[in-house]
Amino acid sequence: MSHRESIPPHPASSLRISPLSEPWSHRVQLDDGRVLWLRPIAPADAEPIRQVFPLLSSEEIRLRFLHPIKEMTSQMAQRLTHIDPLSQFALVLAEPLPPGEALVGAVARLAIDADTRHAEFAILVSRFLAGRGLGRLLMKRLVVWARQHALDSIYGDVLDENLPMLSLAETLGFRREHLADEPGLVRVRLDLRPEAGR
Numbered sequence: 001m002s003h004r005e006s007i008p009p010h011p012a013s014s015l016r017i018s019p020l021s022e023p024w025s026h027r028v029q030l031d032d033g034r035v036l037w038l039r040p041i042a043p044a045d046a047e048p049i050r051q052v053f054p055l056l057s058s059e060e061i062r063l064r065f066l067h068p069i070k071e072m073t074s075q076m077a078q079r080l081t082h083i084d085p086l087s088q089f090a091l092v093l094a095e096p097l098p099p100g101e102a103l104v105g106a107v108a109r110l111a112i113d114a115d116t117r118h119a120e121f122a123i124l125v126s127r128f129l130a131g132r133g134l135g136r137l138l139m140k141r142l143v144v145w146a147r148q149h150a151l152d153s154i155y156g157d158v159l160d161e162n163l164p165m166l167s168l169a170e171t172l173g174f175r176r177e178h179l180a181d182e183p184g185l186v187r188v189r190l191d192l193r194p195e196a197g198r
Helices: 043-055 058-065 074-081 134-148 163-171
Strands: 016-019 026-029 035-040 088-094 104-112 118-125 153-159 175-178 185-191
Touching: 035 134, 043 074, 043 088, 043 104, 088 134, 104 134, 118 134, 134 153, 134 163, 153 163, 163 185
Parallel strands: 118 153
Antiparallel strands: 016 026, 026 035, 035 088, 088 104, 104 118, 153 185, 175 185
16 A cells, blocks of 8 residues: 555544645544544654643553653654654644644654564554544555565564553454563564465
8 A cells, every 4th residue: 555545544443544745644524523634743743742742641642652750851752753754753643733733642653673674663542543443444545655665574562451552452363462471561572474365
């Protein structure tokens, strides 16, 4: 699938998705009529992401970062929004405004491990947008990018109590791996090698 093609929604989702002119960018209309832009993260998103961070619940932060974080510092926001296009990929779901002006409601990213063909994913969808199939939408976009870059797998570490993420991963074909040194964590991995689907 080309990144410019329309994205088929999940059967249970009522998202309406259509491509925009920029690569990896789509217009997403929610079932309540709200419109978001799915697009690559931009350096100008740093301050809006910092502004939204205090709106996240402590539980949302813990499930995404795996431990409590009191604030999103400028340095953290800069690292999140300034990516290396050769080894990282990140998307946001944001208001249909230019980067720097738009509030960001969800972030998804991949980072390729050094000297490997494996990448770690991370997804955060705020509770204001939860339950609408946006996590699935973001994960499928990450998988498309990973396949286009001939990666062997993508993986993520998930708290074992984060049942929505574990369920999403399972429905998309991820398998669970035991982490002996990390009690309470589950690693989910999607094998992308051609022979894996045979």
